[in-house]
Amino acid sequence: MPHLDHVALADRLLPALAAAGALLLDHRRAGVEVEVKADGSPVTIADREAEALLLDALAAAAPGVPVLAEETSALAEPAADARRLFLVDALDGTREFLAGTDHFTINVALVEDGEPLFGVVLAPAQGRIFATLGARLAVEAPLAPGTAVSTFADLGWRRIATAEPDLAAPRILVSGSRQSSELERFLARARAASVRRLGSSIKFCLLASGEADVYPRFGPTSAWDTAAGHAVLLAAGGLVTTVDGRPLDYAGLAHPFVNPPFIAWGRATAAAALLPQRAPLRG
Structure with missing residues (x-):
């Protein structure tokens, strides 16, 4: 993966992201058992199954690029020394997920020499996906659970930008x-x-x-x-x-x-x- 093509990478990952989002919501509707990790944080089978989907997609989209993922991080420590690597959290906000709120996400990033160059964040329960489609192009698109998609263009994305703050009342x-x-x-x-x-x-x-x-x-x-x-x-x-x-x-x-x-x-x-x-x- 010598050259980063934001759009191609985002499109390669999109079906797995959509599937992982649907899987998380299905597990929550069905009810999941919670385990407690060594650091005291919760984890469920939903985290692990969603992570497996994303790891498979990354292996196909960018073979040879190491991945550091939350639930398998103990098995992948050498990846942390890589110049370029993916960082994955298949369920960020497990507590919110278990509490029934919509404030949880799926995160996939590509980091090179310590700098985050690419990122995609899916909020499954909100039906919103955010991504970098270029070095200075951040976008948002709707992605309802169960939507069959193959590219970001299919979603009708819109460019997003930060706002100039009111410094007296941020x-x-x-x-x-x-x-x-x-x-x-x-x-x-x-x-x-x-x-x-x-x-x-x-x-x-x-x-x-x-x-x-x-x-x-x-x-x-x-x-x-x-x-x-x-x-x-x-x-x-x-x-x-x-x-x-x-x-x-x-x-x-x-x-x-x-x-x-x-x-x-x-x-x-x-x-x-x-x-x-x-x-x-x-x-």
Whole structure:
């Protein structure tokens, strides 16, 4: 896979993404048993079966490119040393999935030299799919469960872009299950017009589509949780930084593949106003 053709890759993965989304919803309707992983997070057969569909599709679409996927990460640690690799989370937001909300996603990203170059995020219960169809082309399309599709063109995608924020009243997204003193200080500083609590990588996509302005995350996340949404946001005109203002990247991934605290921004103007490097939030 020497040259990245965003459209061709997205189209090759689309049927598997649609199938994985339908599988997750079918499992939820039928009821699933929950296991608890060593890190205390939940996992179900739905996660594993959806991941298997995506791994098969990636092997066919990009043979030889290693994959680091959440449920098989312990088996694929050498992949983290690769210059180019896929990051996969077949069910991001398992808690939200189990709680019956629609705030869970399927994430597939391609990272090269630590930079997220390609990403696709499907929110099955919302019927929305987001993807990079070019280095500076982020799109959204409807994808209802059970829809038979073969290409993104079939879906009638539309280009999305971030919105210039009202710096006096930014729209902020936060994790539905995490609270911290850092987050409280950030929200107090930002004087948000609204604060929405949501699970999963859908938050990156809402920034990318101009529906929100800032997503601060001071609690733990893994690389496969963020890379796909990160790629979509970059292509839409946004950015993601660490809390001291450096670009977030995925270079030097090592077990347990945890990101540092970060903030996703719709526009650089928000970052300049709300996170001056002379006033870091951590301490």
